[in-house]
Amino acid sequence: MKKGNTAQDGVNPIQVPCKKLSSGASIPAIGLGTFGSDSVSGSQVAQAVRGAIAAGYRHIDCASVYGNENCIGEIFSQIFQSGVVKRQDLWITSKVWNDMHGRGDVLISCARSLKDLQLDYLDLYLVHWPFPNFHAPKCDVTSRSADARPYIHDDYMKTWRQMERLVKAGLVRHIGTSNMTIPKLKLLLRDAEIKPACNEMELHPHFQQPELFQFCVDNGILPIGYCPLGSPGRPERDRTPEDTVDMEDPVILDIARKHGVHPSAVCIQWAIQRGQVPIPFSVNHYLDNLKAAVGEPLSESEMQAISTIDKNCRLIKGQVFLWKQNQSWEDLWDIHGEITPA
Numbered sequence: 001m002k003k004g005n006t007a008q009d010g011v012n013p014i015q016v017p018c019k020k021l022s023s024g025a026s027i028p029a030i031g032l033g034t035f036g037s038d039s040v041s042g043s044q045v046a047q048a049v050r051g052a053i054a055a056g057y058r059h060i061d062c063a064s065v066y067g068n069e070n071c072i073g074e075i076f077s078q079i080f081q082s083g084v085v086k087r088q089d090l091w092i093t094s095k096v097w098n099d100m101h102g103r104g105d106v107l108i109s110c111a112r113s114l115k116d117l118q119l120d121y122l123d124l125y126l127v128h129w130p131f132p133n134f135h136a137p138k139c140d141v142t143s144r145s146a147d148a149r150p151y152i153h154d155d156y157m158k159t160w161r162q163m164e165r166l167v168k169a170g171l172v173r174h175i176g177t178s179n180m181t182i183p184k185l186k187l188l189l190r191d192a193e194i195k196p197a198c199n200e201m202e203l204h205p206h207f208q209q210p211e212l213f214q215f216c217v218d219n220g221i222l223p224i225g226y227c228p229l230g231s232p233g234r235p236e237r238d239r240t241p242e243d244t245v246d247m248e249d250p251v252i253l254d255i256a257r258k259h260g261v262h263p264s265a266v267c268i269q270w271a272i273q274r275g276q277v278p279i280p281f282s283v284n285h286y287l288d289n290l291k292a293a294v295g296e297p298l299s300e301s302e303m304q305a306i307s308t309i310d311k312n313c314r315l316i317k318g319q320v321f322l323w324k325q326n327q328s329w330e331d332l333w334d335i336h337g338e339i340t341p342a
Ligand SMILES: NC(=O)c1ccc[n+]([C@@H]2O[C@H](COP(=O)([O-])OP(=O)(O)OC[C@H]3O[C@@H](n4cnc5c(N)ncnc54)[C@H](OP(=O)(O)O)[C@@H]3O)[C@@H](O)[C@H]2O)c1
Pocket: 001, 032, 033, 034, 035, 036, 061, 062, 128, 178, 179, 200, 201, 225, 226, 227, 228, 229, 230, 231, 232, 233, 234, 262, 264, 265, 279, 280, 281, 282, 283, 284, 285, 286, 288, 289, 316
């Protein structure tokens, strides 16, 4: 697969499939991730955003903690000034980081993202993690914030009320969650005035999260899938010896060979056909990934074969968000079906 995508041979955005949200709005079925994994600079990511939009992407997944929204905002501004692509043609997501959950802070964080991205509104604003626990950029896996806490629903709802205010103020069109579990979402659905439109969650062939995926679909919450290729460039803190590699799975390799495509294209087609919105990060292969989204569909038996290779292999385990010493990362994910107590 060639490196160094250019926009010349792009995809007509009209060809790119869309998914419907419960609000009736349409979201492009593939987005460009923008987390440089602590190794790709903001200006490199911003150049990828420029190239990706020129190549036909209309959905960009940003976050304040990625530390590059100001660079990406410069690109948005230039693109809108050129008139080639208008603001309403793009779907732009951002996320409130864990250190900005407190009273008034969500509004400040959203205002900062809007300023950095040089936008008047966001299409989607997410609560990045359901904990106020944060880590410094480039930290290692043992890093913990001093006042780290477990999930406290009353606190989450205080954050969510601010999210709802952003919708009412017209600053964001939709709000959603990320890194949630079924028990946490059940409480949110019970108490929210404005329900989450989307849940951003880790999804790739070796980590399919079938129960959470189905829960979201059944409740009108669109799953957005992060690490859709198995995140080969993820930071060191997110690597463990047990991790498996989706793009080396024999089933994926076999299907890729039959279709004459790279294994990444199989991961992307699978994601879109299954019903989630993949947001692959790329500075070198974004055009290939967009082409994969409009490529030959997988057959029912190929989709079925991929459904059998789930290894429950979570890559982004979130150890840095734990709130106690000697705690296992599984505690973040409510694996016993109820919210892990303090
Ligand atoms: N909500 C959350 O908590 C959360 C957590 C993690 C990630 N995310 C979002 O999800 C996005 C994607 O996740 P991710 O970046 O961890 O994982 P990913 O998209 O699965 O993998 C990205 C890596 O794959 C490489 N790649 C991309 N396309 C390729 C292709 N066609 N062939 C070969 N290699 C390819 C990229 O390298 P090149 O740059 O060289 O192409 C990059 O190293 C992030 O950027 C971020 O926006 C959200």
